Amino acid sequence: MALDTDQTTPAAARHVVLLVATRKGAWLYHSDAARGSWRADGPHFLGHIISHLKLDPRDGRTLLAAAKTGHLGPTIFRSTDFGGSWKEAAKPPAFAAAAAGATGEAGRAVDHTFWLTPGPGAEPGVWYAGTSPQGLFRSEDGGVSWAPFSRVNDDAQYRQWMGTVQDGTPDGPKLHSIIVDPRDPAHLYIAMSGGGVHESTDGGTSFHPLIDGLEVVEGFDRSNVSFHDPHCLRMAPSRPDRLYQQNHCGIYRLDRPATTWQRIGRNMPAEVGDIGFPLVVHPRDADTAWVLPMDGSTVWPRTSPGGKPAVYATRNGGDSWKRLDAGLPPGEAWWTVKRQAMTADALDPVGLYFGTTSGELWASRDEGRNWDCIARHLPEIYAVEAAELAA
């Protein structure tokens, strides 16, 4: 089974595999050539909390799974045969030991690895991992051994911006959305919930905040990086200078080299708002992106607004948005889609996929116009990734 990375290949020559990470294990869903029927492979790691399951696009067969269980510490499992067999990383991500006599939160421990990003093609074997609490790690041997990466983990200013575990999201503060510029492996972006969006131009040796234009919760100081909560940062694959972001406080776009984010979520319908977790960008059209809004009012229910889930698409970089809900439940559907649980394939037309907190897996073969539920009754879905394999 070989990965075909040519993004112009007709859909008939490939099939899509969805990599589904859940609170109780992982599943691989293989499509037929028409993306009309799906075959489940799983569970893998039944009972393990899998935060992210990611394919190495450089070889098309290596999978990394970020895992822990209720009882045990975190680890990384690695497969070199597309899930046929798994082996644990020899040295999973772990913070440096605190200096003798250090007090307070000086000695942090990784609770779980939350995010996995394979490095660029020019750096085979390189992977990045983001953890909870916020930490950035790098492997140079395909995910077998991991080491703290850059000054972010221990820098006093960054530690202040990260806050403590008490300041974080309900299941722990996270470093996520690790993006490597495909034109320059030394150009990186990361995001932290909380702790803002950051950029490195020196291969991760140092980072600087990239938060101008982003709003924060009313009453807080937007110049304080600590108060920024980017939910999901994405680079447009066809235009690496374009970034999109779903934030705790709106949907944004940034066209580099500019440094001020534009709140394109202001163009969403007011009754729906522009709060959510995931955001997906079209693989070939940087003006097209999709979001899946949630209810961010009052106590933050984080459910579909009004119990009526819908994807919203923009075809013009966020100037306008269109509701796409054909096939989705017309009401009484109170789920959420988490930040890693929505993705796209690179076929034409683009396939869109998302997994819900209620364990349903949804697919669209026509860029969101029509939706089908392809699996239900799974555990809470944390992440969905799409891989394309030769048929």
Place this chain on the structure above:
Amino acid sequence: MKVLIPSALRSYTESGWAEANGATLTDVLADLDRRYPGIRFRMIDEQNRIRPHIRFFIGGVQARDLAQALDPNDELLIVQALSGG
């Protein structure tokens, strides 16, 4: 000494009981990790703290200090303690 392995860690030992030697709990866990690479980090974090849902019992008494001395005739019981869905 004999070490009782909880079900969550038997993917490492493939058995409910394992053998490991050492003068302290630290030493025994290090020996266990030599025999079953990776098992210690699932129980002890990078700051040398016992993870929240792991308990060690020696002679029926909970051991909270990794420096605790052990007798070769002791049995070490590793217990997973977790509730919830």
